[in-house]
Amino acid sequence: MNLKKIVILYFSVLFLYLSACKNANLAPDLASLGLIRGTLQLCGDGQFGEVNFSESCNYETRETFNLGISLLHSFEYIEAEKAFVQVIDKDPECAMAYWGVAMSIYHGLWAPPEKSVLEKGVKLLEIAEKLPKSEKAEQYLNAIGAFYKEWEIVDNQTRKSRYAKKMEEMYLENNEDTEVAVFYALALRASAVPSDMTYSKQREAGKILENLFKKEPNHPGIAHYIIHSYDYPELAELGLGTARRYADIAPNSAHAQHMPSHIFTRLGLWDESISTNLKSAESAICYAESIAPGAHWDEEVHAMGYLVYAYLQTGNNKLAYEQYNYLKTFKELFPPNFKIAYTAAAIPARLAVENKNWEEAANIELPQKLEIEWVEFPWQSSLLHFAKALGNIHMNKLDSAQNELDILYASKQKLTALNDAYKANQVNIQIKTIEAWIQLKRGNEEEALTLMSTAAEMESKTSKHPVTPGEILPADELLADMLLVLNKPQEALTAYELNLKRRPNRFNGIYGAAVAANLIGDIEKATMYFEILLEQTENVVSDRPEIQEARVFLEKNINS
The missing domain is CATH 1.25.40 (Serine Threonine Protein Phosphatase 5, Tetratricopeptide repeat)
Structure with missing residues (x-):
C-alpha cells in the first residue's frame, strides 16, 4: 500500500472515530429527552401553508425542517416535534433542530409548562450549545434559552418577557427576515399580561404581522398570530379578514380550522x-x-x-x-x-x-x-x-x-x-x-x-x-338579570347593552335587553331586539321559550 493510500485510510478511520465519539457523547443525552419519534401523521394532502426558514441545516433535511416550522406555526405540536426529531436523527449536529423541539414544547399562549417540559427544554439547549451554528442560530437559541433557563427561581411570566425581549433584539437586527419577525410577534403576544386592557403588546404584534401578511399571504404563522393578537372585543374586527383566510392556508390543520372561530365568537358570527x-x-x-x-x-x-x-x-x-x-x-x-x-x-x-x-x-x-x-x-x-x-x-x-x-x-x-x-x-x-x-x-x-x-x-x-x-x-x-328581578328595568337595559357591546349577539343578552326595553315602555327598542333574536335563530327548530315570546310580542306590536 502506497503512502497516499495509507494517509487516506488513516484520515478516514480518524473521521469515523471522531464521528462515533461525537455521536456517543450525544446519544446518552438524546436518550434521556423522551423525544417523540415516528412517521408524521398528516391528514388530507399535507397542506400546512408556505414557509421558507433560512436557518435549517443540511439541504437534505430542509424540506422536513420547513414542514416542522409550518406545523409549529399551526400549533400541531406533536407532529412538529416528530419532524424536528427526524432532522436530528439525520443530522445530529443541526443545532436548530434542537431549537425546533424546544419550540414545539413551548406553548407560550397557554398554561405554564410542567417541570418535565422545562427540564427537557434545558437539556435540548445544552446539547445545542455544544454544536457549531451560525450567528442567527445562536440568537434563536439564546432567545428561547431566556425562557427555559433559571426556571426553578424565575416565574413563568418573567421568563416569557425575557424571551420576548431577546426576540425583539434579534428582530431589530434582522427585521427583513420573515421568520424572525413572526416568532418575535408571537413572543410579544405571549408576554402580554391579561390585566393590560390597553392591549399595547397585542396591537404591536398585530401591526408587525399585518405588514408581513401583505407580502406572504400563505404563511400560516402570520395568519394564526394575527388572530391571537386581535382575540379581544375591542380588536376583533381587525382580525376578521384574516380569520376568513387562515383555514384555507392550512386546511389540514385541526387547529387552523378552529382558530377563526376565536374572532367569529368575539363578533357573534355564530354560523x-x-x-x-x-x-x-x-x-x-x-x-x-x-x-x-x-x-x-x-x-x-x-x-x-x-x-x-x-x-x-x-x-x-x-x-x-x-x-x-x-x-x-x-x-x-x-x-x-x-x-x-x-x-x-x-x-x-x-x-x-x-x-x-x-x-x-x-x-x-x-x-x-x-x-x-x-x-x-x-x-x-x-x-x-x-x-x-x-x-x-x-x-x-x-x-x-x-x-x-x-x-x-x-x-x-x-x-x-x-x-x-x-x-x-x-x-x-x-x-x-x-x-x-x-x-x-x-x-x-x-x-x-x-x-x-x-x-x-x-x-x-x-x-x-x-x-x-x-x-x-x-x-x-x-348583573342585568338581578336588576330585572329588583324591578329596575332601565338600569337592567343599560347593563344588557354593555354586555352586548362586549359580547355581541349573545342569545340571553339580546332577550334580556328586549324584555327590559319592553318594561320601560320602549316598544321600538324592544321590537329591534326581539327581531334580532328571531333573525339569529331563524334557521333553527328550537324549543327555547324566549323565541316564542319574541314571536308573540312582534305579532302583537307590529300588527297593531
Whole structure:
C-alpha cells in the first residue's frame, strides 16, 4: 500500500472515530429527552401553508425542517416535534433542530409548562450549545434559552418577557427576515399580561404581522398570530379578514380550522363559528384515528366546546346536547391537559345555566369517565361548581349553594398558592357572583347589588383565557338579570347593552335587553331586539321559550 493510500485510510478511520465519539457523547443525552419519534401523521394532502426558514441545516433535511416550522406555526405540536426529531436523527449536529423541539414544547399562549417540559427544554439547549451554528442560530437559541433557563427561581411570566425581549433584539437586527419577525410577534403576544386592557403588546404584534401578511399571504404563522393578537372585543374586527383566510392556508390543520372561530365568537358570527369548528373536529378525528384509533384528540374536544357555545347562541339546544352526549361516550383522550378539562366542565355547565334549567344546574356532576384528575384543575372544575351554586340558589337550596361556594373558596386558595393570579381572579369573580345571589335570596338587596356590581367590574378588567369562548355566564349579564328581578328595568337595559357591546349577539343578552326595553315602555327598542333574536335563530327548530315570546310580542306590536 502506497503512502497516499495509507494517509487516506488513516484520515478516514480518524473521521469515523471522531464521528462515533461525537455521536456517543450525544446519544446518552438524546436518550434521556423522551423525544417523540415516528412517521408524521398528516391528514388530507399535507397542506400546512408556505414557509421558507433560512436557518435549517443540511439541504437534505430542509424540506422536513420547513414542514416542522409550518406545523409549529399551526400549533400541531406533536407532529412538529416528530419532524424536528427526524432532522436530528439525520443530522445530529443541526443545532436548530434542537431549537425546533424546544419550540414545539413551548406553548407560550397557554398554561405554564410542567417541570418535565422545562427540564427537557434545558437539556435540548445544552446539547445545542455544544454544536457549531451560525450567528442567527445562536440568537434563536439564546432567545428561547431566556425562557427555559433559571426556571426553578424565575416565574413563568418573567421568563416569557425575557424571551420576548431577546426576540425583539434579534428582530431589530434582522427585521427583513420573515421568520424572525413572526416568532418575535408571537413572543410579544405571549408576554402580554391579561390585566393590560390597553392591549399595547397585542396591537404591536398585530401591526408587525399585518405588514408581513401583505407580502406572504400563505404563511400560516402570520395568519394564526394575527388572530391571537386581535382575540379581544375591542380588536376583533381587525382580525376578521384574516380569520376568513387562515383555514384555507392550512386546511389540514385541526387547529387552523378552529382558530377563526376565536374572532367569529368575539363578533357573534355564530354560523361561521359553527362551520369552522365542525371542520376542525373532523380534521382532529382524522388525526386521532391515524395515531390512536378509538381515542379522541384534545383539538376535537376544544372544537366541541366552541360548537356548544355557538349552538346555544342560535337557540339550537338539540345540536348542543348532541355534542354533550357525544362527549360522554369518550373513554380515552390525549393528551390529558387543561383544554380537555376546561371543555369537559364547561359544556354541561353552559347547557344548564344558559337555558336557565336550574334543576339541571343544581345536579350536574364532574364527568368521571373521562379519567381527568380534577384535583389538578381547580379553575376548570370551578366552572361546574359555579353552575351548581347558581342552580341551587334558584331552587332556594341555599345550604347546598353555600357548599358549592365553599368549594370555590378552596379553589381560589389553591390557585393563589400556585401563584396563578389570573385563574384565582376568575374564580374570585365567580365567588362574588354567588355571594351576590345568595344575599339577594336572603333579602339583602343593596349588598347583593354591590357584590354583583363588583363582580362585573372585576370581569371588565380582565380578558378571557384563549381556551374559552366566553364566561359560563358573563357578570354583566348576571348583573342585568338581578336588576330585572329588583324591578329596575332601565338600569337592567343599560347593563344588557354593555354586555352586548362586549359580547355581541349573545342569545340571553339580546332577550334580556328586549324584555327590559319592553318594561320601560320602549316598544321600538324592544321590537329591534326581539327581531334580532328571531333573525339569529331563524334557521333553527328550537324549543327555547324566549323565541316564542319574541314571536308573540312582534305579532302583537307590529300588527297593531
